[in-house]
Amino acid sequence: xxxxxxxxxxxxxxxxxxxxxxxxxxxxxxxxxxxxxxxxxxxxxxxxxxxxxxxxxxxxxxxxxxxxxxxxxxxxxxxxxxxxxxxxxxxxxxxxxxxxxxxxxxxxxxxxxxxxxxxxxxxxxxxxxxxxxxxxxxxxxxxxxxxxxxxxxxxxxxxxxxxxxxxxxxxxxxxxxxxxxxxxxxxxxxxxxxxxxxxxxxxxxxxxxxxxxxxxxxxxxxxxxxxxxxxxxxxxxxxx
Ligand SMILES: [Mg+2]
Numbered sequence: 001x002x003x004x005x006x007x008x009x010x011x012x013x014x015x016x017x018x019x020x021x022x023x024x025x026x027x028x029x030x031x032x033x034x035x036x037x038x039x040x041x042x043x044x045x046x047x048x049x050x051x052x053x054x055x056x057x058x059x060x061x062x063x064x065x066x067x068x069x070x071x072x073x074x075x076x077x078x079x080x081x082x083x084x085x086x087x088x089x090x091x092x093x094x095x096x097x098x099x100x101x102x103x104x105x106x107x108x109x110x111x112x113x114x115x116x117x118x119x120x121x122x123x124x125x126x127x128x129x130x131x132x133x134x135x136x137x138x139x140x141x142x143x144x145x146x147x148x149x150x151x152x153x154x155x156x157x158x159x160x161x162x163x164x165x166x167x168x169x170x171x172x173x174x175x176x177x178x179x180x181x182x183x184x185x186x187x188x189x190x191x192x193x194x195x196x197x198x199x200x201x202x203x204x205x206x207x208x209x210x211x212x213x214x215x216x217x218x219x220x221x222x223x224x225x226x227x228x229x230x231x232x233x234x235x236x237x238x239x240x
Pocket of ligand 1: 008009010011012204205206
């Protein structure tokens, strides 16, 4: 019998929101635009506008992609109708065009979009201590990862983080076909609990998606916050 720990990815193992802000600031820097907090907010607001106004944003493959993630997600090979893919590709350039306009900059939107992709990828690094915490948990558990978003971006992040081979199973909402926190997503996880596997702990930062996964599964939950980091999780495990 194996005991499983289910782990969230974004803002649990690797930074997401803060990394997006840092990458945006770095782009503004490269284009000689003052990278103030307000300027970063302006870019994020433009990204939100472009993404939320998009009528295809509800397709299940991209349902849980955040507007700042859409700035560097690769939509080309997602299993969606060709016209849906074509409509989504270029979202980043359109968002940057809006953002640069709002910032009063004449910089090239396509170049800004490419710069963001490069700079954002470079920021996919685990939080301090995450590798050793995962290795410690792996001594007595199987590690599964459950993350919301589209398969291309979430799997790229897992690869770039260097953490991929620590996980036996990876559940991405776009692949599962249901968002994390829904009964259907939990059912998909439960179905994979073969050979007497049980879930010891769910760890994640979200009090909606991660907590709901734990609640719908009937599994213990530890919330990752500024005070409780993932590095603390091995000490919170009570199973033997
Ligand atoms: Mg998270």
